[in-house]
Amino acid sequence: MLKVENLHASVGDKEILKGINLTVKAGEVHAIMGPNGSGKSTLASVLAGNEKFTVTAGSVEFEGENLLQYNIEERSRKGLFLGFQYPVEIPGVTMANFMKIAVNEQRKARGLEPLTAAEYLRMMKEKSAIVELDSKLTSRAVNEGFSGGEKKKNEIFQMAMLDPKLAILDETDSGLDIDALRIVATGVTRLKREDNATVVITHYQRLLDYIVPDYVHVLYKGRIIYTGDKTLALKLEKEGYDWLINDYKEE
């Protein structure tokens, strides 16, 4: 589904990604961990198509196509979803209105007719239940006055509405209490299918108690320096990153 080869990216003159290699297949869940400032969020932003970053070398293939030729909204319509670490508040724009346009753009890209009002309302009700999102929130302005937990649930709600092929969740667990964490993680797990994939970027092992990854990657100084299975996350939780980083320094 996703094949990243030797990806380099910069913001201004500063190179942040220094040769990322990552392959994600349908049906898989990948976790990307790593210390602060290692480039995790940059990787998510670059894959989503944030124009703040410049790709200086390497390639990204998504569903057999060169992903880098497309802009951010085109990538979204091809089935790539980014769950934001800091969801943005948009005063005056209701969730319902915003999502209706978004859903219909996705449908248009897939050659489907726009939803009728009734179909759309039913869909919102069904999908908001997945993340136990209070349905009243959908009539409010996007993320405005939402609590931290509600904002993150709202990200997963949007993911459910848009039904992406690949979801990249950037520190969706940060700032969540244990209940919200469970709800968000359960939502993600329920959306998992054989024909989609998830990349979870996280700081903490605890999210991976709920979302069981097939692979765990450690990102450090713009490179993936180690890949293991789910037991790697436990080891990192217990022992920190030092043993890996020390190994890496000696190389």
Added chain:
Amino acid sequence: MEIVRLLASLQASPMPLSGCLGSGVWSIEADADRDIVVEAGSEARLVVVDGEGSAEINIDVESGAKLRILNIVHHHSATTMAIAVAEGAECRMTQVVCSSSDSRVVASLVGREARFELGGVFVLTDGDQTSVTADVNHMTSDCVSRIKVKGVASGKSHGRFSGLVYVAPDAQRTDSEQTNRNVTIGEGRIETLPQLEIYADDVKCSHGATVGQMDSDAILYMRQRGLSLADAKRLQIEGFVDDVVLHSAVEGDVVAEVLTQLLADKLNEL
């Protein structure tokens, strides 16, 4: 055509050049000078649509009368509306400006416990040169004024908001609020000149003005969900100006629809 539909939906009666208004719904095309009196105790709604050219409209709101005005400015026009509000009377006004034009509203609160409210929005595109003035004169005590104007300028347009709140020496216990919030896009420019001139000592007057850019993080967020850049901008600007349209002084389903359409057409030019 949209405006014709709006007037028809309100069953507004066209006003003669000058005269007295009782209760009812009236409309005027501001293509010539007029003097209008809203009779004491009546409740009138008035739709003022600008014509090509300039006009001066004087309105006296007599004591205890309630006047609601919807002012649409969509031509190259220069319109001055001077509104005098008498004791216990109130005037609520919504103003929608979407053209190169010069609109001046001067409200004078001349009787005690008079009230004036203005909710305005101007949306400018490609080379529009527009000036919006909203002055309020508190001439006597215990009056209330609320001015809230929002502006959007894109594509080399230039907008100017000027608002003076004057409080006369006798106008004790004046309660006045004035805000002007603006968003510029690309090469659009907006100047804002909020002013206070206060000669009474027991008053509550606040004013604030901002000029900001469109929120690029919000645009990015919406595009990540699949919205085009144009849709994301339009939605954000709609969100910014919607409250003025949705709380129009002259109410009605078709009113909100027509105003939204008017702005949406303009916003599509952004």
